[in-house]
Amino acid sequence: MSDPRRAVVVGGGIAGTAAALGLRKAGCEVSVFEAYPDGAEDIGAFLTLASNGMRALAELGAGDAVTAVGFPLTSLRVLDARGAELAHAPLGEVTDPALRYRCLRRGELNAALRAEAVRRGIPLRHGARLVSLTDSPDGVTAGFADGTTATGGVLIGADGLNSTVRRLIAPGTRPGHAGQRVFYGYADSAPVTDGTGHITMVRGSEAAFGFAVSPAGETYWFARVAGGPLTARELARSEPDLWRDRLVSLLSKDCTPAAGIVAASTSVMVTNATETPLGTPWHTGRTLLIGDAAHAASPATGQGASMALEDAVILAKALRDSSGPRTAFALYDSCRRPRVEHNIIVSGGISRGTSIPGRPGAPVPSPRAEDDALHRQLAWDTDLAAAAGED
């Protein structure tokens, strides 16, 4: 029978690489298999890591690797459609430099995590695209497009929104459109003079817009605009000028910095806001889904990567603290599902502009109590089942 502490991780993105760091820390033998032949994919997009994501990284011992890239954000400004400031407040755990929000390119985050995995001696194979898996009581075998295979005691599907692992273990599950198109890009020299260190959210009449200025003066921005899903063909068409012009004309209806920032941008990218359905099955036998493969949310709350980092810690602790994959995956599911599905609901509600559905009669925990419960679960030295039982 295959050792459950031998893990095959499919997908070398944020969730997969972080999970490998956690599994190695928990004493597992782990290898990562990434479809892309090199590390240059998806260099364009940027994201913000929230304090909860930074806390998960710290528990993995990877905080320093990530604070070496990107830049910190310590406050949030909110503007209305006339450009008037509605609020300006500290953001997350500002007093601890290791836990501050961080703005960085997705490719930079991936590269930092992968370099840390390699530094710790974790094998990471590029050009390995999973196409099949055979899961039996004795072990699970991944089959790759190049004809090679890898067998382990557990297989972790961290292969993102369009997960092949999910298609194989939960063929009926289809991610759906969350009601918005998301534009993002960069303006080389900042057309705003706000300084660095804060993220500004603009409640525009036609779009939710956000921007942050890097210490080098580059403006990172995104815009979420209501609309149906763009087709794969529309998404694949590289037409930055067309998207920029359309967006500028929408944003110009307001008196905010948004239109000027977009007009000054050389690169403009677009994607659909997509989410996985609630109740998506996450595990079967020796195979488990994590990250976007399990619970992609619309980007409105900006929590997808942070949730993937939390997954990594909780998965490693679940396998460390359980007698086998079945109990570990059940424990993982019970710890993670309420939190990540709440994020899908909240984020989808923001994207659709609808109110957030509550469960009738459900107690509403205070934010502080929720934070304490999460911190107990993430703390490397606590027993996961005991920490979950206290909540």
Ligand SMILES: Cc1cc2nc3c(=O)[nH]c(=O)nc-3n(C[C@H](O)[C@H](O)[C@H](O)COP(=O)(O)OP(=O)(O)OC[C@H]3O[C@@H](n4cnc5c(N)ncnc54)[C@H](O)[C@@H]3O)c2cc1C
């Ligand atoms: C526009 C936009 C803005 C966002 N902004 C934020 C933000 O500000 N903050 C935040 O926290 N999150 C944000 N997110 C979400 C965040 O990017 C994702 O939640 C996060 O990247 C999920 O990580 P992952 O590792 O699960 O998936 P991915 O990062 O997609 O990684 C999956 C990996 O699996 C590989 N792979 C795929 N198929 C196979 C296969 N068959 N075999 C082997 N490997 C495979 C892929 O090549 C990839 O490397 C945003 C998302 C979008 C779309």
